[in-house]
Amino acid sequence: MSIIAPEIEMVDRSTRSIRYLEHGWPNELCRWHAHEEYELHLITATRGKAFVGDYIGDFKAGDLFMTGPNLPHNWITDKVWTEPAPTRDMLVQFSHESVGKLAEGFPEFAQVLQLLQLAQSGILFEGFNPTFARGHMESIRDNKGAERILAFVRFLVRLNEHAEKKTLSAAKLIQPEGGSKQARIAEVVDFIVKNFSDVISVGQAADMARMTEITFSRNFQAVTGHSFVEFLNRIRIGEACGMLYASDDQIITISQMAGFKNLANFNRHFLKVKGMTPSEYRDTARKDLAPQMEPTS
Known part of the structure; x- marks a missing residue:
């Protein structure tokens, strides 16, 4: 079992189609986890590392993310923040079924399904106005019913x-659907x-x-x-990420298992895709996502 296997969260939607949550930091909800629902997630305070699938990147206050079904995620505030944050996260969870039925009833809304398709890999909405994002979140929070x-x-x-x-996680790159091509x-x-x-090969x-x-x-x-080569390398890097944090295999072994025959080539592509x-x-990954061990005497 992976040392950072995500906790599976069950969301009760028996009485509501969407779920709004907000919480501060530190908080027991700040953990590596996954669930069947899509999640819109706005960071309102602090900065640190975002983990979405195999993606690791920086986050800051005002960043807005969307994660897809069963895509593990967590946001870990840097340790330079020593004071608790009363509100760090505002989030909305919803099901594909709810949006799908809405698109069935109102065809004009069907284009939003493309957004959900992208969310399978996780999305960072770069440059989205954080004041507008917070306003939308507050409107969802403060209203009831319809x-x-x-x-x-x-x-x-x-x-x-x-x-x-x-899009963030190479391991969740989606398969396009549509016409014959x-x-x-x-x-x-x-x-x-x-x-x-x-x-x-391309051929x-x-x-x-x-x-x-x-x-x-x-x-x-x-x-x-x-491009075909870029895509193939992203998939291979995504698979290598899982092996890197779930096993103690040597990096050269992992590079070969992922399809790279040359370690230098693997290192170069890994740095390009992951930024490290x-x-x-x-x-x-191990320092920030592995369960914290109790000190032994």
Whole structure:
């Protein structure tokens, strides 16, 4: 079992379709966990490290995130903050089913489903005005019944319109759906995810998608937002992240298991994708996410 296996949280939605929470820091809710619901999460105080799936990055007050179903997450305030924060987190949890049924009843709302698809990997809404974000959260908090739902829907629409959406976790990169070209690209994505450690060439992938290499490369970039090689490396790095913090295997062994035949190449791509070296990633993940051991006498 991984030393940082997430705690699974069960959310009771029997009497409400969305759940609003806010809490300070430190708090027992600040933990590495996952749940079936989507979560909109606004940081209102402190700064530190954000953990979303295999993503590790900095967060600061005003940052707004969205996480998808069963995507582990946690926000850990840096230890330079010695005074408790009365309110550090404002968050809303909701199900795919609720938004899906809304889109069924109101086709104009269906475009918001694209936002939920991105959230499978986790989203940071870069540059979203923190005052507006807090205002939306407060409106959801302060309203009841149908008015709360309207406030929530209004926030989702604004977020969907926001241009700067940064996806976070390589391990949760989603499979696109849609027309025939997208479906063929999705087949390739599925193959990559399942066979990431194998040697997979652009030519092989293009043959699988029944396209020429030029056409395949153009369509793959359009659908995934990455070139084929970039995407393959992101998947491999994502898999390596899991092995780094869940095992004591040597980094060279992990690099080979992830599909990199050259350690220097692995280190270079890892640094590019994660912003830190593999050893730094392992140290950071274990220090901040591993359960705190009681001192022994």
